[in-house]
Amino acid sequence: SETIKVALIGNPNVGKTSVFNHLTGLNQQVGNYPGITVDKKVGFSKLNETTRAKIIDLPGTYSLNASSIDENVVIELLLNKNDEDFPDVAVVVTEVENLKRNLLLFTQIKDLEIPTLLVINMSDRMQLKGIELNIPYLEETLKTKIALVSSRKNLGIDSIKELIVNYQSLSTEPCLNASSIDPEYFDRLRKAFPNQLLYKLWLVITQDVNFLNLQRKEIENNFTKSHTELKRLQQKETIKRYQFINDTLKIGQKIDKSKASDIQTKLDNILTHKVFGYVIFFGILLLIFQS
Ligand code: GDP
Ligand code: MG
Numbered sequence: 001s002e003t004i005k006v007a008l009i010g011n012p013n014v015g016k017t018s019v020f021n022h023l024t025g026l027n028q029q030v031g032n033y034p035g036i037t038v039d040k041k042v043g044f045s046k047l048n049e050t051t052r053a054k055i056i057d058l059p060g061t062y063s064l065n066a067s068s069i070d071e072n073v074v075i076e077l078l079l080n081k082n083d084e085d086f087p088d089v090a091v092v093v094t095e096v097e098n099l100k101r102n103l104l105l106f107t108q109i110k111d112l113e114i115p116t117l118l119v120i121n122m123s124d125r126m127q128l129k130g131i132e133l134n135i136p137y138l139e140e141t142l143k144t145k146i147a148l149v150s151s152r153k154n155l156g157i158d159s160i161k162e163l164i165v166n167y168q169s170l171s172t173e174p175c176l177n178a179s180s181i182d183p184e185y186f187d188r189l190r191k192a193f194p195n196q197l198l199y200k201l202w203l204v205i206t207q208d209v210n211f212l213n214l215q216r217k218e219i220e221n222n223f224t225k226s227h228t229e230l231k232r233l234q235q236k237e238t239i240k241r242y243q244f245i246n247d248t249l250k251i252g253q254k255i256d257k258s259k260a261s262d263i264q265t266k267l268d269n270i271l272t273h274k275v276f277g278y279v280i281f282f283g284i285l286l287l288i289f290q291s
Contacts, residue, residue: 004053005085006045006164009074009109010093011102012060015121017041018151019093020057023160040073042085047165056085062101064108064203065234075207078112079200089115089167091160095122096131099253103142103245104238107175110143111199115170117145117163124150130256138252143171176244178202181237185223192222202237206230 010016024043041057058077059070077083078090090109094102099120110116120133139146145163149156163170178199179186189201205223225233 006055007087014095016093022157093119111174113172130259132254141248
């Protein structure tokens with residue numbers, strides 16, 4: 001039987017852990033990356049009679065432009081083909097209400113040329129929020145397959161499993177041409193490291209990742225740029241990605257603005273706060289009576 005290695009990646013609060021729990025049922029265990037405190041959750045998911053998935057629930061991250069330990073954990077796994085958990089398929093989890101922001105990370109993962117599939121979670125909120133998605137258009141433009149999911153309602157989880165089983169048919173084409181960030185610079189990079197993925201080199205140059213140490217030195221010696229210049233190029237990368245995402249969503253997503261701030265959400269919030277208030281109130285009462 002076959003085990004497919006899957007990395008679950010996404011912004012914080014998109015429902016990644018909820019999806020993970022649905023996929024893995026009760027088979028999950030909690031592990032640690034050596035040396036740091038960030039948890040890496042590992043679970044197994046039975047996909048069909050002969051295939052299972054080993055699923056790594058990575059810490060939530062907004063982008064691959066690492067500024068935190070969490071982001072470094074994600075980058076170091078995705079850049080290191082020798083890591084035992086290097087994924088066969090990257091599953092990027094997003095949610096309907098913050099698709100634009102969530103897709104930034106998706107386009108970066110795509111540029112690493114790992115088979116990538118896109119989960120759009122919280123589909124149960126679409127009607128309420130007046131959101132419509134043109135899934136075929138999004139799949140074509142983002143060069144991926146999409147599973148529209150509600151982990152709250154347990155909908156669409158099977159389609160994730162099916163897409164993972166067939167991961168070899170997922171496109172590994174990038175969304176953005178990395179060299180468009182700075183054609184002259186990337187041209188030199190490409191010539192110096194003809195066998196390396198450009199976007200991977202770019203991440204090694206800009207991030208404080210500590211594998212590929214030798215190569216990093218080599219890159220640094222020949223491709224030094226000032227801190228300000230690197231920051232400027234990073235910003236340029238982000239702008240280019242958002243241009244692409246905006247263009248894609250202009251056709252791929254329709255939002256009925258009149259439903260954007262609805263009464264139900266406000267009610268939800270008030271109720272949650274009230275319940276929370278009661279819990280604290282009675283908790284304190286209990287403490288007083290016990291002492
Ligand atoms: P993570 O930070 O990405 O791991 O997200 P979690 O799984 O912890 O979920 C974040 C919040 O989103 C929690 O309050 C969940 O109850 C909620 N959530 C997760 N999935 C869904 C969904 O499909 N629909 C809705 N409406 N809420 C969801
Ligand atoms: Mg989580």
